[in-house]
Amino acid sequence: MNIKFSKILGLGSIALATSLLVSLLVPTAQAATYSLPNAPTSVTSKFGSTGIVVRWTPADDVTPAVTGYVVSAGAGSCPVFVPAKKRGNIVLMPVVVGQPAGTPVVQAVNAYGFSKPTASTTSYTAAQLAKVASSSNKNVQLLQLSDLHGAIEVGNSFGTALLASNWDADRKASAATVALSSGDNIGAAPPISTEFEEMSTIESLNLIKLDVSAFGNHEHDRNLEHVQKVIGASTFQWVTANYGDESLKVLKSGTKEAKAYTIIERGGVKIGVVGANTPETIEQVFPGNLDYKDSAGAKKTIQIEPGVAGINKAVAEARAAGAEVVAVLIHQGWTENSDGVAKGLYNNLAAEIKGADAIYGGHSHQTFSTLIPSTARNATPVLLGQTRNAGVEYTRSQICLKAGKVVGSSLQHVLKAAAPTINTGVVSTVTTQDTAGAALVKKYKDQLTGKLDVKIGQVSAVFPRGGTPAVERSGENPMGNYIADLLRAKYKTDIAITNGGGIRDTFPAKTYIPANTALVRTGSGPLDVTLGDALTVYPFGNQVATTVVTGTNLWKALENGVGGNYPADGRFPQVSGIKFSFDSSKPVGSRIVEVTKLDGTAIAKDSKEYTLTTLDFIIYGGDGYLEVFSPAKAKVYGALLDVFVDALKADMAAGKVTQLPVLDGRVKKVG
Structure with missing residues (x-):
């Protein structure tokens, strides 16, 4: 992909007078025996x-x-x-x-x-x-x-x-x-x-x-x-x-x-x-x-x-x-x-x-x-x-x-x-x-349409994001699976890990609005996706990197991913090549219950090394992934965005619709 973009480093009333806006209180989460108050x-x-x-x-x-x-x-x-x-x-x-x-x-x-x-x-x-x-x-x-x-x-x-x-x-x-x-x-x-x-x-x-x-x-x-x-x-x-x-x-x-x-x-x-x-x-x-x-x-x-x-x-x-x-x-x-x-x-x-x-x-x-x-x-x-x-x-x-x-x-x-x-x-x-x-936004929008409304593929359905709690920050997510699988396959490593908070929109993106009204954006699919969508979902400019991780540090990394502010933290791990289960009711640092390979073989907390694909941001300690992914052994490749776009284009060139991944249980919440 030869288009050059700026590289951004980092992560990740009720008003009853009719002239004013309607306001609705959005119900918050409820536990089985607890609730918001009933209305007077x-x-x-x-x-x-x-x-x-x-x-x-x-x-x-x-x-x-x-x-x-x-x-x-x-x-x-x-x-x-x-x-x-x-x-x-x-x-x-x-x-x-x-x-x-x-x-x-x-x-x-x-x-x-x-x-x-x-x-x-x-x-x-x-x-x-x-x-x-x-x-x-x-x-x-x-x-x-x-x-x-x-x-x-x-x-x-x-x-x-x-x-x-x-x-x-x-x-x-x-x-x-x-x-x-x-x-x-x-x-x-x-x-x-x-x-x-x-x-x-x-x-x-x-x-x-x-x-x-x-x-x-x-x-x-x-x-x-x-x-x-x-x-x-x-x-x-x-x-x-x-x-x-x-x-x-x-x-x-x-x-x-x-x-x-x-x-x-x-x-x-x-x-x-x-x-x-x-x-x-x-x-x-x-x-x-x-x-x-x-x-x-x-x-x-x-x-x-x-x-x-x-x-x-x-x-x-x-x-x-x-x-x-x-x-x-x-x-x-x-x-x-x-x-x-x-x-x-x-x-x-x-x-x-x-x-x-x-x-x-x-x-x-x-x-x-x-x-x-x-x-x-x-x-x-x-x-x-x-x-x-x-x-x-x-x-x-x-x-x-x-x-x-x-x-x-x-x-x-x-x-x-x-x-x-x-x-x-x-x-x-x-x-x-x-x-x-409207004029201010149009001034900037007109400068982007020509290069960002370019169709790069079709997807079978909308890749979801958000919710209460946000799906990409609380569990297995289709885009998380897609990207992690893509990275592991391309760089031929044992494991791939990305951060859920790096996924910034649905795909096609809700906050990217193409000027080309001929693009199919809603319905049962296939749906057209553009370069603008890809940039909206992954806006950070992060680079892909490979390294190694020991079994001990893999457990440590996953503990970081499900700790802290779960279920609202962007560090939540989206993975490929492994399965893991966690119990968020346990204290931070002891929430990971099990980590296995895809065939069910346990991954122990030991010194055995596994090859890993992730992002430069994560390798160097972003989102709290400190001292787990061997920066000294890291090799940095190209942009995550390029890998994403190239895969979509390859499917389109082959006449394929990129499929929304089916969740396969690689991440399981227990307890």
Whole structure:
């Protein structure tokens, strides 16, 4: 394949006013004896002297126990939290001056998340609400996304044009609206971003008026000079409180620099925003991407601190500087609800953060939201929220200040694929594309079509990716099997291992939209695939490499693959030439149950060596595969992308349709 591309090293409301968007809460995972709360019933409301009096009937109890109820009226409203232990299911909902028309809704909340909303039998016009509004009540609206990964085309994703128009509509509901990102805006992206050094995505974020972003690990997919270029091109503020003062100083370009926190004054409210990245970044990017030289010319590496010490310090400083509301952006993720507990590094850290009103996650590409009940650490419940990746949704949160004190908050997941109806009637999404956003994307798209819409083969069906948990990060996956088998056969080794997180889209890709409408992209197959699809699925520019691995180190490598943040970590091993089983209920480091050859012969933890094909990123310690794959004996070949594309082209030349592999049990979860 002679086409040259840039080489990227590294891994891997319910708004009841019809002018706003429908928002549906996506149910989170449920265990056999646990569940999200049931929705309240019999919601009624009436005017009070200083607000709207809302009553409801609680639904049957569930486990984990309901901690309280959120009463709100959509975008621009002033939600209030009512603890479950309070006698009487009735509350006075404050009303904000200028609040839009709406209908009160009530949701129960527990550790797993929010119930479906139940709407009041009475709705209110803006004029009616104005009669009981008070200037001592303030609304703050936070629009948040995460892990956009350069998905700027309208399709499965909102894209730049629809995100701009939707956020403009949202802002009309509240003067105190701030737009936030929890990181991974760039990297692991389709060609419309990667082929332009991600600048098309940064221009898009500028256009949609993003205010603040945290760093994610993929912001470091290229070297430090690229990070500095991104900072210089951004009209929004980058924040991270866990890089330490020395590392933070190198994240700058001209007069623009990253900060531990920032304060935005909007709609008469001072809103503090603190950021933090995952410390696993050093494992998840190519070696050297975090390196810099200090003023004396000495080589140093950006340090990303674990824990919440830096975050809590920044929150306190933001409060001291006058912030009335503080939001924290953490590039860490929720992984699953099980055993009555919401689990994930994001949840662990959120429980330790002091003084924040809302904490937004990312990184694990999952939908999640709940409230942390009041504690000695935080006087009022803390809102948690996280979105899926690739721009398929964003969160829209309302925070209510009454006489300067936060009294409640609510969160809605606004979906690109939102259903057209909810309990209270028909509500439409904003479907008019922002013209400037559409023009920006078209400018870049027109430069790619000629070389990327080239057909390279046909596949029998869509190669899947994603899900809850993501299939490529939690078990055997068809694309994982296909690539691992391809590499093992081509380089004639005993074993092949790739990382599930390296698979960045379905195939054909959802986030690559060919201009050639004659290509067959949906249906029962065969489906046409293009060079653009291939670049979208494997955007990192990783090189194929061979080496050797002992039985002992193979077990160690597989333990790494199923450890850490399973089932949401990109290090999960996709394999060929072996079978293995694991038990994720066991402690990290002792989860691998059995490893065998394909014929069932056991592979022992010993010094016997096996030949291996993998990626240069993995051989040199990426994704935590440290000191297992003998870098000194490695031989690096060509790009993974070339091997992938060449195999598809060979099938096409032979008149074959590339078949979706049937899962054969090479990876088995037990226990």
